[in-house]
Amino acid sequence: MWQFFHKLGSPKWFYGIATRFMPWLLVAGLMLLLAGLVWGLAFAPKDYLQGNSYRIIFIHVPTAFLAQSMYIMMAAAGVVTLVWRMKLADVFVKAVAPVGLVFTFLSLFTGAVWGKPTWGTWWIWDARLTSMLILLFLYGGVIALDRAINDEKSAARAVAVLVLVGVVNIPIIKYSVEWWNTLHQPATLKLTEEPSMPTEMLVPLLLSIAGLYLLFGWLACLRMKTEILVREQRTRWVKDMIMAGGR
């Protein structure tokens, strides 16, 4: 296990592995996401109360899920950066932060579009919406801090500390709807209980979530590969690969 862990720290080894897995991630992710979205948006039954407007759940929930998962993954990478000083962990944080920012924005935006007809307002300062907005600012802060420090190593450490400080926000987002009175409804998908949704709505939702996770894996690999090439441009293996015309 430790050997695999240390191998993972080698940018060259990761570059090769990522190149091999990326097409699979892309194809499987696209297929699942398309199946989930087409099924959810066109074929799943209407909701008895909201009619068709509930269908935004097939975009809103996957993006919100992923926005939070990415932050947790970034925090795990932050621990690795601080404790093991592994370069690849920092590459991951740097590659994923802008993706997280976009997904958090998408979930806030789709939520607002749904909130207007359903609740009667675009925005309300309730605990769930506010903590999600804080997540957006955290992603923005991570990107800004990374750009603000020129030295790669100090930037990596500073960013890792910021990511770890912010991770306390994730359980707040998750449990905000249970700890406090909010306008946002509690979770429909629960880990320990039956989901409060019939199968013909649940399956397309799970498909879109799985598809988006795989696509995120593909995008993360792509962005990490780019970042690795930039950082390792003076090394032997990158020069050899480019001379050989490899990708």
Next chain:
Amino acid sequence: MHPIRKKRLTIVVFLMAGIAIAVGLTTYALRQNINLFYDPTQIAAGEAPTDVRIRAGGMVEEGSVQRESDSLKVQFRVTDYSASVPVQYDGILPDLFAEGQGVVAMGRLNSEGLFVADQVLAKHDENYMPPEVADSLERAEKSRADAEKAAQSASY
């Protein structure tokens, strides 16, 4: 594990535990401000201030909605099934507003205990179902209630 790494890991763990405790205590102290609305029980117990803009939230009591025929004025009661608050509102209600549905109203509580709202938002719950399922649930509920009633009248 290498001793230096172990030391760093301990620092990271302490850092995160410290932050978690600090944030936990802060949010606990601020819980009344983080809560979006007062529920009817809190209002009935006098915890909500009067003549200050606050929000009240709960379910619209069945059979409590009264509309005026010549204006948009509407009166209803918001309940959490242990206490209820009368609400008065003059404006357009959201589509999802209905008896038995959740609402969050913003306004002022006057000295007579009437909540004068200037905004009413619908609160959606986490349950989703197709219309046919909802219909058959309602029918089943109705036939059960009818059967119960019949059984009751038969026993008299």
